[in-house]
Amino acid sequence: MRNTDIIVDVRNLAVEYGRGRKTLRAVDDVSFSVHRGETLAIIGESGSGKSSTAHALAGLVGTAAGSITTNLDSPAFGKGGSSHLIFQNPTSALNTRMASWACVAEPMAPGRVRIPQSLRPKAVELLRRVGLGAELADRLPTQLSGGQRQRVTIARALASKAPLILCDEPVASLDVSLQEEVLQLLAELRDEHDLTYIFISHDLGSVARIADRVAVMYLGRIVEIGPVATVLRTPSHPYTQALLAAAPHIELERRSRRKALVRGELPDPRNPPSGCRFRTRCPFAMDRCASESPALRAASNSAHSSACHLSSPATSTGISNLPQ
Ligand code: SF4
Structure with a gap:
């Protein structure tokens, strides 16, 4: 893809809620770009910062630091020139008297x-x-x-x-059979109307069906990003491996599933762990992980990056039933 195809470019984004000691930095130093016509999924647990990222892109919350640059006013994107947010709960997005x-x-x-x-x-x-x-x-x-x-x-x-649609858990409130239909509809409309999606989800199955690339967030930061097939088949970051291991509808080799399951609770986002934020739950944590925050860097190829001091792809935890 060419840089001129970039529809939104996010650099070092931070989103905060509250003030003083009660400040919660929900998104911290997040950078990514999205190209025209692609679907970037952002996944993570509740509290990972994925929805706050989408809400910052939609202008619903302010940014504490960083920049969001869009190319939506370009004539190439037609008359819309903006983004549109599809919420998880459709009732809250519609005027129920209309x-x-x-x-x-x-x-x-x-x-x-x-x-x-x-x-x-x-x-x-x-x-x-x-x-x-x-x-x-x-x-x-x-x-x-x-x-x-x-x-x-x-x-x-x-x-x-709007050429850019921000989908915030758009199928999470639907029955499983309806989820498939709505995902199919979203994919068809994207291709028909040359739409670009940022697809927020906690469901890896939905992400595997609709996304081109996926960014995995943990406690406000991106810990892994890359082509969806690469990330889901050969996850590099221990947190991504744990998410895959916990996905009940995605096949994993049994031994890997036991090994990779995430331990403990999500730490208090107001007081995240020093160094690597995942270290309190990571089965591979070392002394270095407490003192040094791992940078997001390329793993197996330039499009696939992960933020871990052990940044080698762990192919043994890859999934085997990705849709083609
Ligand atoms: S940097 Fe250390 S604690 Fe963090 S994911 Fe990698 S091994 Fe685990």
Whole structure:
């Protein structure tokens, strides 16, 4: 990919909540870039900073340090020129007093209290594209199922014409069968509309299905980043290995699963461990890990980096049933 294809470039990003001694640095020194048309997944446990990163990109929270540079105003990205956030809980993203078609049309009529009827045909067309018939257009969001509501939010994202879609756990609240359908829909729309996704998830199965690259976050920092097939087949960082070992629907060689399971609880993010933040749970921790923070550096190839003093790919914990 060429640098001119970069749609968003994040450098040394920090996001903080609270003040003084109670300050929580949820994102710390995070850097990555996303290219046009690709899907970058960001995974990690609750408290890893993945959603805070997405919310900073959407402008919902301020940045304490670093920069976010976007190329969204470029003529190459059409009229949208912005990003759009799809939330985990579709109900919170929709006005429950508006008909579904009006919820979809709202981004096409910014600042308008009443959504013009003239936008209804386009909204109904978008609803159809996400698999919702015209008979559902007048229903309130509360009269739809959870899966239908999430489809309305996806149609809304299309209506915004935003070239960058931030998907914050978009299938986490859905049944497993619906998750697959919505992931398939997101992939189709990405290809049809040349969209770029940043896909926040704690589910490796979803990430394996939709992402081109994946960044693994732990306690506010990226610990591993690279092509999704490389990271999931040959995880380099002990935390990524532990996440894979704990994924019940991903096949692992049994002995590796026992060995790689993560120990203990997530440390208090207000008081993270010195050196490597994963050291209190890492089965391979050494003295050096307490005093020296490992830098993110290339492991097996230049596109695959990990932040560990033992930065060699551990092929024995790779997964064997990745979708092709
Ligand atoms: S730097 Fe040390 S503690 Fe951190 S992941 Fe690597 S071996 Fe484990």
